[in-house]
Amino acid sequence: MIPDELCTSDTWSPLAAAAGHSQLAGVLGGFLITAIALLFDRNSREGVHILALFSSAVLILMLDSFLFSLISGNQTPDAGERGAVCAISWTQTALATGMLAAGTTALFGGLGWMLAGHAVNRAGAADTDDIAAYSFLADLGGWLTFAAAMSSTLILSETTVDDLRAVYDRSPSDAVVAAITTTAALAVLVEFLLVYVRTRELRRSLASAAEQTRLALRSIKVATIGLVGLAVVAGWFALSVPRFPRGWLTEPNLAVVAVVVALAFAAPIFVATAICYSVASTDVRRIRLRGRQSRATSA
Secondary structure: OOOOOOOOEOOEOHHHHHHHHHHHHHHHHHHHHHHHHHHOOOOOHHHHHHHHHHHHHHHHHHHHHHHHHHHHOOOOOOOOOHHHHHHHHHHHHHHHHHHHHHHHHHHHHHHHHHHHHHHHHHHOOOOHHHHHHHHHHHHHHHHHHHHHHHHHHHHHHHHHHHHHHHHHOOOOOHHHHHHHHHHHHHHHHHHHHHHHHHHHHHHHHHHOOOOOOOEEOOOHHHHHHHHHHHHHHHHHHHHHHHHOOOHHHHOOOHHHHHHHHHHHHHHHHHHHHHHHHOOOEEOHHHHHHHHHHHHHHHO
């Protein structure tokens, strides 16, 4: 079946949506640049975490905006190469969507840290009756991060299936769809458990008057390096796709398809999970160590 001029698959066209996605990525990146400028005045450990996430997210979102703008300029000929052009457009769209999902998750991860940091700073001087309100604010930051990670994971699973359907010109096998769906479901479960544990520890620390709440920085290097690496590798691969032999796309090369799935599905989910692991919380092990040291000193 020869694709139409908009490369439509399952009533959705990547060419028609590319311009809007480009604007969305650009707006989110511009918002983060403004937020970074404001954060330079914050002299705190949380500010370091947020700046690292936001800086990496700016890079991936700006490259993503540029990539979507290139996709919007793709033109399908009346015949002949239309199948190849549509395969290129769908492959680039899958990669760009993965970049957009990772950047958006980082945005909400940083926003969650801003809410938690504000709650911790205010809770130290707040009345006992106000602690619950600040605990809710800290919880909200963590669950906003989970909502972004979960949404991006589910969107990526559907986008990957649509990309495979467009490239192979038929629906993927039930085993492939089941593998993608199961992987996404397991990732969401892991992200939920990570955020649940992190927010519970922070809530307990805020409610305890016997200890000073100190936020712990976890997996920040993994999340930021993952974002930068995904931006560079996925962006380069997407720009190189038009130079691949046409047969690799119209009669899909298994290696190329595997790389696309890894960059457009697996890597963004890994980054989202790392961001969920870095949700604002307290370092329980450090608190326990201080407790043991205090008891040893007293003895």
